[in-house]
Amino acid sequence: MPATTAFSVFNNTLENHVFGDPTFAFTPAANPGFDVNAAVLDYSPSFWKKQLDNEYPAVQVLACYMLAERCEGNWSGLLAQKFKTSPYGMVRLAALLELACYRDDNFLECVELGINDGNEMTQRFAVKLAADCGNDRFVEPMVALYCENYIPDRVRFDLGSGFRSFDSAIVVNAFDKVFPKMVNYADPANTGNTIRKNLISLTSYLGPEFARYVLSDENTEKSRISEIHSIRNYPAHSSVPQLLKYFSEPKEPAIQEAMWEALGWFELSYQAPLIAAKAKEVMDDTRYPEPVRKQALRAYNRLK
Numbered sequence: 001m002p003a004t005t006a007f008s009v010f011n012n013t014l015e016n017h018v019f020g021d022p023t024f025a026f027t028p029a030a031n032p033g034f035d036v037n038a039a040v041l042d043y044s045p046s047f048w049k050k051q052l053d054n055e056y057p058a059v060q061v062l063a064c065y066m067l068a069e070r071c072e073g074n075w076s077g078l079l080a081q082k083f084k085t086s087p088y089g090m091v092r093l094a095a096l097l098e099l100a101c102y103r104d105d106n107f108l109e110c111v112e113l114g115i116n117d118g119n120e121m122t123q124r125f126a127v128k129l130a131a132d133c134g135n136d137r138f139v140e141p142m143v144a145l146y147c148e149n150y151i152p153d154r155v156r157f158d159l160g161s162g163f164r165s166f167d168s169a170i171v172v173n174a175f176d177k178v179f180p181k182m183v184n185y186a187d188p189a190n191t192g193n194t195i196r197k198n199l200i201s202l203t204s205y206l207g208p209e210f211a212r213y214v215l216s217d218e219n220t221e222k223s224r225i226s227e228i229h230s231i232r233n234y235p236a237h238s239s240v241p242q243l244l245k246y247f248s249e250p251k252e253p254a255i256q257e258a259m260w261e262a263l264g265w266f267e268l269s270y271q272a273p274l275i276a277a278k279a280k281e282v283m284d285d286t287r288y289p290e291p292v293r294k295q296a297l298r299a300y301n302r303l304k
Contacts, residue, residue, distance in 0.1 A: 032059045045071040052082055060086070061094040068098035080106035089119025096125060103268060108135060115141045124158045131162035132268040134237030139166055143174040147195060149184050160202055164234045168203035175199055206236040214255075215246055225258045232265040240271040244278045253289045260292065264299035276303040 032054065039047070040062075048071055051063035064082065067075040076099060083095035096114050099107040111133065114126025127145075130138035145151060146159045163171055175196055185191045210231075214224045236243075243259060250256070260282070263275050279300035283293045 030056060032056055036062075040066070043070045043072075045073055045075075049075075049078065052078070057088040057091050060088070060091045064091070064094040064098045068101045074102065076102040076104050076106045080110055083110045084113070089117070089122050092117060092119060093122040093125060096122060096129070100129065100268060103272075108133065108137065112138060112141060115145060120152050120155060123155055127155065127158045127162050129268065131165040132235060133270060134165055134235060135270050136166070136170055139170050140174045140178060143171060143199070144178045146199075147175070147179055147182050160198075161234070163199060163202040164206050165237055166203060167238045168200060168207060171199050171203050172196065206231070206234055207238055208242070210236055211239040211242040214259075215243070217252070221252075221254060224255060228255070228258045228262050231262050235266055235269055237266075237269050237271050240266070240269070240274060244274065247278060247282055250285075250288045250292070253292050256288070256292045257295050260295035260299045264295070264302045267302055272303045276300050279303065 043066070045067065048063045048066040051059050052067075054060055054063065060082070064079060067073075068079065079095045079099050083092050083099070086092050086095065092114070096110050099110055111126050111129045114122055115130060115138065117123045117126060127142065130142060142159055142162060146156065146163075179188075179192050179195065182188065210227065213219060214227050216224075231239075240263075243263070246259065247256065260279065263279070266272055266275055269275070276299070279296040282288055283296040283300060285293070288296070
């Protein structure tokens with residue numbers, strides 16, 4: 001990585017905003033024990049592995065990044081251990097975000113643990129990652145958290161957004177299992193009915209109805225493409241098999257191109273292997289127009 005790139009990644013934005021001078025930096029309150037400017041250009045795994053135990057949390061955060069993004073090797077197990085044992089919220093957050101590079105069982109386990117993390121930012125990112133993955137294992141802990149009285153408003157908002165990516169029946173079944181165990185409501189019957197209705201409303205669209213709408217030529221091309229773009233932020237995991245059937249043959253190139261652009265965002269989805277396989281099939285099929293094949297290639301390169 002060129003020095004200019006390293007500088008732009010790690011430069012403290014506070015100095016830039018306050019002074020407008022990218023060469024100005026505040027003096028550190030403590031010495032991390034090494035020259036940070038030189039260290040970010042050193043991709044030595046042994047050095048950064050050691051820094052995971054540095055006394056300063058900021059250095060541990062940097063070590064998580066360097067190991068996962070810049071050093072050779074698979075550091076999933078080490079990062080998962082760091083997530084489970086660190087007393088620092090931002091270190092746990094860094095470990096969780098870097099585990100996304102591996103998309104393995106360690107990552108899924110830490111996402112599930114993160115949904116109930118004591119640090120709000122870590123908790124919010126865990127909820128977002130759970131929605132991006134779409135695994136059913138996350139539904140019950142998300143529903144249980146949503147049913148709690150005292151959770152931060154931003155966490156509740158992220159949960160509401162995240163539920164859109166899960167199958168409605170699975171979410172409602174999880175609620176029916178979880179809510180009877182809740183003991184902190186004065187009027188559980190009415191409260192339960194309200195929460196249940198909210199969950200049904202949140203999960204009602206990105207299912208079969210969504211796929212039917214975007215695949216129907218009875219709707220305008222503009223409105224269909226607009227709806228397709230929405231799944232970049234709210235992955236419609238359960239609709240993927242139905243959406244991929246649309247590529248049984250070349251047709252409506254603008255819709256198919258938009259579809260591949262959106263499906264390329266499903267990097268963490270449990271459906272990613274299925275999408276990648278179909279993308280390879282389309283990009284190798286000369287019957288499809290060049291723009292469609294190029295978008296399929298981009299999707300494949302992101303998901304493989």
